[in-house]
Amino acid sequence: MGYTKDLRILHKTNGVLSAELIADILNVTKTTVQKWERQGLLTCLKEDERGKRYYPVTQLLQFPKFRELIFSSWEQEQLIQPLRPYRTLELFAGAGGLALGLEQAGLHVISLNEIDKDACGTLQQNRPQWQVIEADIRTLHWECLIETEIDLLTGGFPCQAFSYAGEKLGFADTRGTLFFEFARAIKEVQPKVFLGENVRGLLNHDRGRTIKTIEAVLSEIGYTLMPPQVLNALFYRVPQKRQRLFLVGIRNDLVPYAQFAWPSPCPQIMTLADALKAGVLYETDVPASVGQRYPEQKAAILQQVPEGGCWRDLPPDLQQAYLMGSFRLDGGKTGMARRLAWDEPALTLTCSPAQKQTERCHPTETRPLTVREYARIQTFPDDWQFCGSLASQYRQIGNAVPVNLAAAVGRSLVNLLNALEIKLPQPTIGLSAAKQLEFSFA
Known part of the structure; x- marks a missing residue:
């Protein structure tokens, strides 16, 4: 079987991909891509006026991660629908990126908790039907607040370092941290499934001891943690390179009936142009x-x-003047004086678009990204309005889970809840990437 039909689903490639996009897809450095060219593994077909080098898509099929992208089950997974309205409680809800994505996947948001006044205003303005509890989570008693059975509890709990005292860590040892409050809510609400979201660094924090403590605590309160997964929003119709850690746990009595798989990647890699211009993601500019x-x-x-450059593209005298004390420090410092590029995904958004260490300058205009540009890169719809000061709006958007990433994870959770609903193992949705590849070579 040929590759013509399969390769056509890659977005706007014209048969080639830049070294920058190849590095993003394969999770390597641009230097590694250039090394592959010197070794003869890749052939540069053209170089543009900016010095960007482009390579044929067909040569990328030698890399398993690229084949996984090409032969993804993404399209089949778009058909997943809940067998009934599964009820969701969300903690640390922020501006609603996670909740909105889960809603798009078919989940029914019952209640949300958030301490930030502006974020609560954002939630209430956009979804008046949602019950928004504006309060410090440490003051809440979930047995009194939640009167209905909750199928899914979610939340991006802030990560604080745990205080280790000896070898036997348990639920009480995390007291004083917001993970303790997340675990306490799980213990009191007893959802079928929970979803936790955090920075990718949590996975290896303190040489892996923190995540082991989390797993031990969850086991103590009656839940089995699936192997944690770092997902890059880039692969889920989000025009941004943003890696987040996701934790999924299942109540122990339901584990025998559970069948869970992380979402398959979308074969279309979105760029900044897709975010800010009319096209695949949005109907208008x-x-x-x-x-x-x-x-x-x-x-x-x-x-x-x-466009696409940074401080290294400045004249030598301006480099030192702009970086000042950072000039002689180690590291690439490529976030400084950084201008984005139309034909690449955006860098990870921070809570401010004009921070010197993590600059996010518009690709062709010399200004920071606007609030709506920020929101689009996080795949919020244009009618989702943000409350509060300008700084607060940037912070809410920068801290959010990208909506399209949340929707992809949500469909995987719906598939899991469907399996638990009928308490029978379910067939996988579509063929696995490996099986499709096997058929493709047949």
């Missing part, structure tokens, strides 16, 4: 909105940075 502005001196410097 990004609407105008408020945004930060650069001081005159900083704007004059960034004006000299080309």
Whole structure:
């Protein structure tokens, strides 16, 4: 079987991919891609005026991760629907990126808890039907607040270091941390399934001891943790390189009936142009909105940075003047004076688009990204409005789970809850990537 039909599903490739996109897809550095070219594994077909080098898509089939992308079950997984309205409780809800994505996957949001006033205003303004509990989670008693059975409890609990005292760590040992409050809610609500979301660094924090403690605590309260997974939003119709850790746990009495698989990657890699211009993700160009502005001196410097460039593209005298004390420090520092590129995914959004260490300058205009541009990169719909000051809106969006990533994870959770609903093992949705590949070579 040929590859023509399968390769056509890659977005706007014209048969080639840039070294930058190849590095993102394969989770390697651009230097590694260039090394493969020197070794003869890849052949550069063209180089543009910016010095970007492009390679044929067909040569990338030698890499298993790329074949996984091509022969993904993404399309089949879009058909997953809940057998009934599964009820969801969300903690640390923020501006609603996770809740909105789960809603798009077919889950029914019952209640949300958030301490930030502006974020609560955002939730209430956009979804008046949602019960939003604006309170410090440490003051809440879930047995009194939740009167209905909850199928799924979710939350991106902030990660704090645990205080280790001896070898036997348990539920009480995490007291004082917000993970303890997340675990306490699980213990009191007794959902069938929970979803936790966090920074990828949690997986290896303190040489893996933190995640082992989390697993031990969850076991103590009656839940089995699936192997944690770091997902890159880039592979789930999000025009942004953003890696987050996801934890899924199942109540022990339901584990014999459980069948869970993480979402398959989307074969279409989205770029900044897909976020801000009419096309695949949005029907119109990004609407105008408020945004930060650069001081005159900083704007004059960034004006000299080309699309996709950073401080390294400045004249030597300006490099040192701009970086100051950071100039002689180790590391690439490529987030400094960084201008985004239309034909690449955005870098991970921070809580401010104009922080010196993590600059997010518009690709062709010398200004930070606006609020609506930020929201689109996080795949919020244009009618999702944010409350509070300009700084608060940026912070809410920057802290959110990308909506499309949340929807992809949500469909996997719906598939799991469907299996638990009928208490029978379910067939996998579509063929596995490996099986499809086997058929493709037949």
